[in-house]
Amino acid sequence: MENSEVILKIDDVSFEYGKLKVLEQISFDVKKNETVCILGPSGCGKTTLLRLISGLATTQHGNVTVSGVSSSQGHDYKQHLGLVFQEPRLLPWRTTIDNVLIPFELNQDKVTEEQKEKGMQALKLVGLESFAENYSHELSGGMRQRVALARAIVTDPDILLLDEPLTGLDVHTKEELQDEILSLKEKTKRTMLWVTHDPQEAIYIADRIIVLSNRPTVVREIISVNEPYPRTRMSQNALDLEKRIRNLFSED
Amino acid sequence: MAKNTWWKAALAIAAFIALWWFIAEVSHNRYFPTPLDTVKAFWDLMISPKTYNHIWLTFYRTIIGLLLGSTIGIILGISTKYSEFMDTIVRVIIYPLFQSFPPICWALVFVLWFGLSNVTPILTIMTVVAPFFMINIWEGMKDIDDTLIEMASTYTNKRFRILRKVILPMLYPYFFDASKSGVMTAWKAVILGELYGSIAGMGYMLNMAFKAYHMSQVFAWTMFFVIILVIFDKVFFNFIERKFVRKWKTVKSF
Numbered sequence: 001m002e003n004s005e006v007i008l009k010i011d012d013v014s015f016e017y018g019k020l021k022v023l024e025q026i027s028f029d030v031k032k033n034e035t036v037c038i039l040g041p042s043g044c045g046k047t048t049l050l051r052l053i054s055g056l057a058t059t060q061h062g063n064v065t066v067s068g069v070s071s072s073q074g075h076d077y078k079q080h081l082g083l084v085f086q087e088p089r090l091l092p093w094r095t096t097i098d099n100v101l102i103p104f105e106l107n108q109d110k111v112t113e114e115q116k117e118k119g120m121q122a123l124k125l126v127g128l129e130s131f132a133e134n135y136s137h138e139l140s141g142g143m144r145q146r147v148a149l150a151r152a153i154v155t156d157p158d159i160l161l162l163d164e165p166l167t168g169l170d171v172h173t174k175e176e177l178q179d180e181i182l183s184l185k186e187k188t189k190r191t192m193l194w195v196t197h198d199p200q201e202a203i204y205i206a207d208r209i210i211v212l213s214n215r216p217t218v219v220r221e222i223i224s225v226n227e228p229y230p231r232t233r234m235s236q237n238a239l240d241l242e243k244r245i246r247n248l249f250s251e252d
Numbered sequence: 253m254a255k256n257t258w259w260k261a262a263l264a265i266a267a268f269i270a271l272w273w274f275i276a277e278v279s280h281n282r283y284f285p286t287p288l289d290t291v292k293a294f295w296d297l298m299i300s301p302k303t304y305n306h307i308w309l310t311f312y313r314t315i316i317g318l319l320l321g322s323t324i325g326i327i328l329g330i331s332t333k334y335s336e337f338m339d340t341i342v343r344v345i346i347y348p349l350f351q352s353f354p355p356i357c358w359a360l361v362f363v364l365w366f367g368l369s370n371v372t373p374i375l376t377i378m379t380v381v382a383p384f385f386m387i388n389i390w391e392g393m394k395d396i397d398d399t400l401i402e403m404a405s406t407y408t409n410k411r412f413r414i415l416r417k418v419i420l421p422m423l424y425p426y427f428f429d430a431s432k433s434g435v436m437t438a439w440k441a442v443i444l445g446e447l448y449g450s451i452a453g454m455g456y457m458l459n460m461a462f463k464a465y466h467m468s469q470v471f472a473w474t475m476f477f478v479i480i481l482v483i484f485d486k487v488f489f490n491f492i493e494r495k496f497v498r499k500w501k502t503v504k505s506f
Contacts, residue, residue, distance in 0.1 A: 056402060056405065074409050075408065075409035078406060078407060081406065085399070089400055089402075091418065091421070093421050093424070102407070102417065103407040106407045106408040106413050106414065106417055107407065107410070107413070155407075
């Protein structure tokens with residue numbers, strides 16, 4: 001991993017709402033094929049950080065680049081990202097496949113045959129190719145989030161950003177989707193930045209965990225999880241790590 | 253079930269006609285034609301080619317008035333989302349004024365301003381239907397799901413595309429509701445506009461029949477009027493509703 005190419009680089013990023021300091025001098029990077037988790041207590045500014053990385057908010061101080069393109073370049077920068085939100089955010093009047101193809105349609109007049117094929121491929125990867133013609137209200141919560149995942153990877157982005165994507169799903173679906181996203185990552189060699197508030201989730205999926213502190217948010221520690229995939233959820237190593245992280249939180 | 257409903261409908265219509273006939277016979281009034289007189293007058297109108305010229309003219313005016321009224325209503329409705337000033341103007345002045353102003357007053361005002369012409373009925377329709385579109389689109393804009401717009405803006409900075417692909421489709425159900433009540437209202441308004449401000453069209457013919465004391469013709473023109481309205485409602489709007497309801501039914505319940 002040492003010599004790998006850097007995909008996402010966060011360099012000295014600070015952000016404030018009026019007088020309220022939300023983020024202070026955040027710096028880290030995500031390398032190619034790496035899964036990095038941002039872990040922090042609720043309300044610590046994780047979402048603000050992800051908004052800056054996804055180009056939904058503009059940086060006030062510091063730099064964010066993906067594959068060398070600065071987030072200040074707006075439209076061009078966005079072409080390198082795929083984002084999965086907490087909720088699926090599907091367009092209810094479109095079928096599953098048309099929802100997956102929307103990133104193309106938002107950028108060009110006509111979707112090409114090749115892109116349609118890519119859309120079906122993405123649906124296949126999340127196991128929903130037979131639901132291509134269904135509307136979102138005909139799918140379950142877990143299926144909807146899978147469609148959102150397919151939509152985020154259809155453009156083959158350099159980095160996949162996930163903002164607490166499994167919040168609100170039941171434990172069973174949540175664990176199933178964690179495994180699926182990991183296997184999808186393996187198959188498609190993705191780079192991922194995954195935001196979560198759940199230490200167990202972070203330990204299960206991440207190569208590295210960036211632990212954030214409470215406000216004003218700074219990077220408290222960057223923990224490497226040196227355990228090969230597939231991991232077991234309750235291994236001694238995992239439990240030790242969880243304890244270490246919880247201790248970090250309680251110091252706040 | 254469907255069969256059952258048909259029977260009930262047929263029975264209700266038969267009862268209505270019987271009652272009409274009974275009153276007409278009992279009152280023995282030349283201004284109260286029997287169903288048979290009305291059907292005769294209706295038939296006479298149907299076989300006269302001139303009738304269709306008048307119907308076409310009325311149609312044409314309705315369509316132009318609807319296009320103008322809906323465009324103005326939609327623009328005003330959308331503007332409320334982007335300008336607080338427009339929101340206030342729409343809520344405090346335009347909506348209450350246009351909503352409460354009786355259509356007949358518009359018709360009279362336009363007759364005095366524009367005389368007997370196409371302009372009078374068209375403007376009457378326009379002013380009557382614009383508030384329907386405005387208020388529905390205004391509501392639609394209030395209910396818009398901003399998280400979907402945010403989702404779209406992670407893929408593009410092209411605002412016009414977001415408008416076309418995400419915002420406008422969210423407004424379609426509201427536009428449909430507005431069109432439905434708009435068409436019904438326009439169809440009634442055009443008759444008023446033509447009654448006072450025109451020298452042709454269905455409203456004008458209704459007025460002529462009225463002035464000549466041809467009550468059966470008044471009834472016959474009314475029948476034309478109702479039949480066209482029912483066709484629009486039952487055939488056209490039902491078709492659209494059935495076609496798109498699967499797509500749209502979730503949009504409004506967000």
